[in-house]
Amino acid sequence: MKEIRVAIFEDNKLLRDALHAIIDGTPGYTSCGIFTDGNRWETDINRSKPDVVLMDIEMPGLNGIEVTKNICEKFPPIKILIQTVFNDNEKIFAALCAGASGYTLKTDPPHKYLEAITDVFNGGAPISAGVAKKILGFFAHKNVILVSPNDVDYQLSNREQEILQLMVKGDSYPVIAEKAFISYETVRSHVKHIYKKLHVASRSEAVTKAIQKGLA
Amino acid sequence: MKEIRVAIFEDNKLLRDALHAIIDGTPGYTSCGIFTDGNRWETDINRSKPDVVLMDIEMPGLNGIEVTKNICEKFPPIKILIQTVFNDNEKIFAALCAGASGYTLKTDPPHKYLEAITDVFNGGAPISAGVAKKILGFFAHKNVILVSPNDVDYQLSNREQEILQLMVKGDSYPVIAEKAFISYETVRSHVKHIYKKLHVASRSEAVTKAIQKGLA
DNA sequence: AAACCAATCCCCCAATGGGTGAATTAAATT
């Protein structure tokens, strides 16, 4: 049975040292890297080669959510366990979307941490009670809607995506023209191309599709 | 310490009897009602007065999701624990939105059930590992978007909501007029009122707001 | 060289938005 290599991102020295001690002090776990911020995450990850990353959300410089997003993209096999203290719905939601594999509360006792680490390492999805309650709250209060994934690629050009964003925002063509530094007529031309690619025939349909397909 | 009153909705006789036996056989738990479908849910709930409901999703007649929605609306203090077997994302998502307090897999062992019942009774949100993984998947793959809750009530009338739905669908005014059995001019009149109430000035803004505020 | 596409621009006409006004009905308030 291989040891689980754990990297720690945590700006609080006390917590950092405590985690380090717990992980290195428990058979089956090794702390392979301890970092106080996410500014050099890429080299940090490359050198420490962790199986699991313990990620603090609030850190100086790049925050934990950004770093999580980046690691998930560049190193998909690495499991990330986010640690959170706060009750900010927006932040929890953003953290969920970043693509981590589990969420624990900092107030959880050490043995819970170790359990969670093993759990994510084995492909599980440990979620602390408090976080679970929040997530169910999201759904129960209908603060969340399901969008069909990008099963189809609409092949919008960069410029077209840009225009589409502004359309979703509700900007009129003249306003879009100003913001994009092109003429009114050119905006309209882009819009027409967008409609063709999205298979829609009006602005409102395009906006609906953009939101529901996650293009905005 | 009060006993926890548990009602069971489950169409499978074997499972139903097993649950009944486990719950009544464990100190601290009483099964106060056992039902094979949700068709008479309101009288069932009124008579059995449960603290916690074990709800099967697939039942003849009214399915578990509908019944859950109804109970959550009419009897908010009652906690509902949904039991699921299948892997259908859509169904799990619908179940989450119905407003239940917890989700267990039917494959979980009995002691897990009892734990989950106690957990929801105490305000927790037990989520089985498999369901947790699915939920994180929703968020990680961005198949889900956060909508600001109805923090403000736009006070749209029924008719206006109806028109707004059709606008979101992308119907033109003449088409909306046909579907709503009113004249073109009346549609326009409603639309203007909608814009005033939503504080927007164009169809696309109205559509965006409708989607993001959950009005559609 | 030909075909393609993104990005730019113009014109015609239909659809949409804002203002204003008004009749009927129902509900709420005084």
Add this chain to the structure above:
DNA sequence: AATTTAATTCACCCATTGGGGGATTGGTTT
């Protein structure tokens, strides 16, 4: 009981916006 408020219905005028077709340029691919 009288008044007010709001919802629903309809109408007209007119300016702005939006949709469809067409066209040019420059760059890329075939």
